[in-house]
Amino acid sequence: MKVVDFLKQKRDVLSQHPFELKDFLSPSLRDYWLELVEKANNSHLGSLINQNSTASNDDAVDAPVEVKTEVKSATKPTSEEVVAETEKEPKKPKIEMHPEAEKLMNELNETLGEVIHVGKWLTVDQERINAFADVTEDHQWIHTDPERAAAESPFKTTIAHGFLTLSLLSVLTDSVDPENQKFPTAKMTVNVGLNKVRFPYPVKSDNRVRASTKIQSVTPIKRGLEIVQELTIEIEGVRRPGCVAESVIRLMF
Template identity: 45%
Template sequence: MKKFDMNRYKMEFMEKFAFDFKEWMSPAIRDYYSLFIKKAHNNRTQLLSWVKEYSILKDGRSVSVEQKPVQLSPEARELFLLLKSKLGEEVHVGDWLTISQQRIDQFSDVTEDHQWLHNDIERAQNESPFKTTIAHGFLTLSLLPRLTDSVNPDKPLYANAKMTVNYGLNQVRFPYPVKAGSVVRAHSRLIKVTPIKSGLEIEKEISVEIKNTRRPGCVAVSVVRVYF
């Protein structure tokens, strides 16, 4: 089969059967792939040069992929320049918060996750390697807005913004269990800011510190979109 025919066949196949290549990868290969994508996104200039060089053969013609520049409003541009100057810095350390057994039980009721590791104090003392109940990983994750002060109406992070949207999370890990009665707080480090239509996309690496414990209870990259 000629090279042109093969390229056209690949294009038609991908249009007809959309899928995620990551689902076909082994866990080890998937980690390397995720690391490559992360590094490419961090080096935006090089990534865009790759995109511009890559062309798709369709209907016998080469179609170049171009990205139009984003036009920022004065308020968005001011915030963009401010955040750019703080990339890599720790921009927030939250207050301490106690993770009580009552809070864990309430989260169990809401999510219908009543595993004994979380709720059965006596069994946890006898059988758990931690000798006590522990918080759900998703409970710790759900507390990130509270721990980062991003939902405090008296202290808005972006006062001039019309709307702030939780766009998602990247690379979520729970390195160490948060035991019942633990006291935690969040550290936020700004790692990326990108202009988008009508606003900015902001990425922060959030680490949940457990008091008197060396390892964090959660590490995640929070992706927030701010619209003006």
């Protein structure tokens, strides 16, 4: 049997029974049936079925059955559906904060972007530079040979290693003095690392330097806080800084 003849026969049967086929279908099959009917009515197949039906049933008195369709409109999910979908996502465990950690976090969040600490001046002399050269085995003449530096260096004197300047951040920010700690309520400070470091201008021998601190962000972690801070080493009498670093530390309570 041809598909057209089959559909025509089914249409004749439906025209003699005043019910809708979709009423006997399950909800899932009903959606497919309605979609099929809608596509058939809007396609060449639908018009072909109508033409064959009219040509072969000129004496029929029954009017053609109008198949009702229900088109589901796209709707926004309800609040219950949103909640149900959200509950499927794994929830992050809530961090129980130490009272002192929570207090410090609130205080630091009120000072974001502001200078919260300025350290004392420290002299970077040739003896310190030579000691750092011995430890790192970096004895380049620009650091350790004052006579040659005076004659050949554009700075006319020796300069500190960039890493020496960077290593002074701990003492310049009062992070290693037990009598003058920057975060006294914390039991321990751990250096996690640096996001970025720049040396805009070299520190010359016998320059005095000091560091200032700005808090960029404070994040609660297990048993403490993670703090991102901007540290700037100022050179006395020089407009450009000797070092600018974005440091990440963790305070344990």
